[in-house]
Amino acid sequence: MAEKLLYKKYGNRRLYDTAKSSYVNLEDITRAIRADHQVQVLDAKTGEDVTAFILTQVILEESRKKNFLLPVPLLHLLIRFGENILNDFFQQYLEQILKNYLSYRSVTDNQFKKWLDLGIDYSSINPINPFKPFFDIFPPAAGAGEEDKNGKDNR
Secondary structure, X not given: OOOEEEEEEOOOOOEEEOOOOEEEOHHHHHHHXXXXXXXXXXXXXXXXXXXXXXXXXXXHHHHHOOOOOOOHHHHHHHHHHHHHHHXXXXXXXXXXXXXXXXXXXXXXXXXXXXXXXHOOOHHHOOOXXXXXXXXXXXXXXXXXXXXOOOOOEOO
């Protein structure tokens, strides 16, 4: 992960990038996060960490653009139970679930890319037994699948 970027939030709702010495908006912060940067936002007057507030604004802005990030029933639960019940869930479990998902997705994407690089024609795979072509590369065990003189299978 890239370095942490520090922003200051002023009373007039403006955000200031301390590294670039320029004012930014929520879209700039969104791009920084998508570029794998951690961000921290401090209130310029009090020094209070307002990162969670700004990141919530980013999510709301994305939702406003019709990129619905959270389903309506979940939003109802968030409002109904607030931070009392869901705080631990979001801090501990949801974060780990998302990290696991992204890790497994990356591994799966890499494995699938390796398979594509092998040049195997996947259009001929039987949906009933999709792994049969992969196991066909292994020779059968001695005597496996052979029939005796009466035509019976010896397996």
